[in-house]
Amino acid sequence: MSEEATNLLVATSGDESDESEPLITSLHPKGPKTRHIFALLGFLGFANVYAMRVNLSVAIVAMVNNTAIANNSMTNSSTSCPVVGNTTDTPTDGPFDWGAREQGWLLGAFFYGYVLTQIPGGRLAEVYGGKRLYGVGVLITAIFTILTPLAAKTSIYTLVLVRVMEGLGEGVTFPAMHAMLAVWVPPQERSSIAGLVYSGAQAGTVLSLPLSGYLCDKLGWESVFYVFGTLGVIWWVGWWYLVYDTPSSHPTIHREEKRYILDSLGAKRNTGSLPVPWLAIFTSGPVWALLIAHVAQNFGFYTLLTELPSYLARVLHFNIRDNSIISALPYLLMLITGVVMARLADWFLSVGTDRTFVRKIFNSFAIYLPAIFLVLAGYSGCNSTLTIALLCLAVGTNGCHYAGFMCVHIDMASNYAGTLLGITNGAANIMGFVAPTVTGYIVAGHSDVPHWRMVFFIAAMVYCVGNTVFLVFGTAKEQKWNRRPEDQEEVEEEDLLDNYEY
16 A cells, blocks of 8 residues: 555545544654644634734823823822832833823723624624734734824824724724634634734734833833734734635645644534524523623723732832733733633543533633632732732733633634624623723722722622623523534534523
8 A cells, every 4th residue: 555545545434533632644754734834824813813912001191101100190008108118219201191080091091992892793793704804903903003102192082993893993993803713623623723813912912012011111102003013014014914704715724734623513504604593592592601701801801901000009119110011921821821721621521521511610610710810819918028019919810711711612612703802702791891980980089909909809899700600601602593504403502492481
């Protein structure tokens, strides 16, 4: 038998292969797989969009006139932390007289645009493919990031508008990527590859926070937006030329890899576009449980993402360079946790562990542990080392959610994964402007521990309520409405009307 025939025989002997092993043969022995190139560029795309999303959280510390704000509105009390060895530099005041409320509006403005394009983004990606949508979304965000300094110097209202436009562009990215993952990733690799792609968000945060602090300190706050916006444009060029909507449309994918992906997805994927079963989706108990879990996750996440630099600067008195480095530490831990736990979840699935059980266990690690650490951080007082350690643990353990609810949209309905994520992510990212606004009103005029303790307690409570609902009513089983009507008898349905009494 020829060597080529032997290789083909190995490739087609799927019954003797472990389900978790890709059936890629020695016909394509060298170089990364096409789906891994897609995953890497998706990872870098999210690194870019999160870098552009969070850089304002650091830059705003250098943009505002902190002396004027302190003199005009800050209330000192016996519960304020003393200025000790954390800072030796005299902070340089910026040109803008924005108080805590105005800063809350600016940090939250992005999400007013972000939530509007979630559902359209998911559906457009399902119908027309996610490549163009994801790429253009990042490109729009990059262009408006570059325009941010000009907008800030024009007026606060112009800056708010620019942030809203950034949100409109970035709003399509998660739903578009979910739709692409549904057609590119075999089910047995879903946790690992989705975890890798979405951990780009933490990688972007980890790189953006310290680099933003360095740029503010050395080159001025304007440079932050120019650098990250330019990196976003460069990324778009690579994405545009290397990524395609589906394995079938990719001109250079190896035929065995394409066959493996398509065969592994099997009947769960329908060719062509199906009408969205809106009534079935909005009367599904598991969908509502998923949405509530997503909302709770984002409230806690955005409370820390947008406000942690301000907490370190105004309560613990770190200078901007130390502040930005320390702010990045929790997200580095989250990045590592997300990747490791996603691979662990795939291992559990490969040995036959129930998919719903795996999703709920990892989601519980991701939600309940951060809630505990946030409560403890609220009582850590002015002990900066203990506070930072607890906040690192709170954010780091939250990385488990990539093996939890973030895969459930695809598990439940791979044909509508983009639409489902658009629905839940749209609702969840309302928390992007709710969380900083709530924090701004709580801490306005104060730089003391008790007011920030209240912020941490609220986040912990929201975390716990959201995951408890998910544990009771959520599922990772495929829903009957994911299939064509003639195929629906093959699927066990769990929905609000059949299984839950309210």
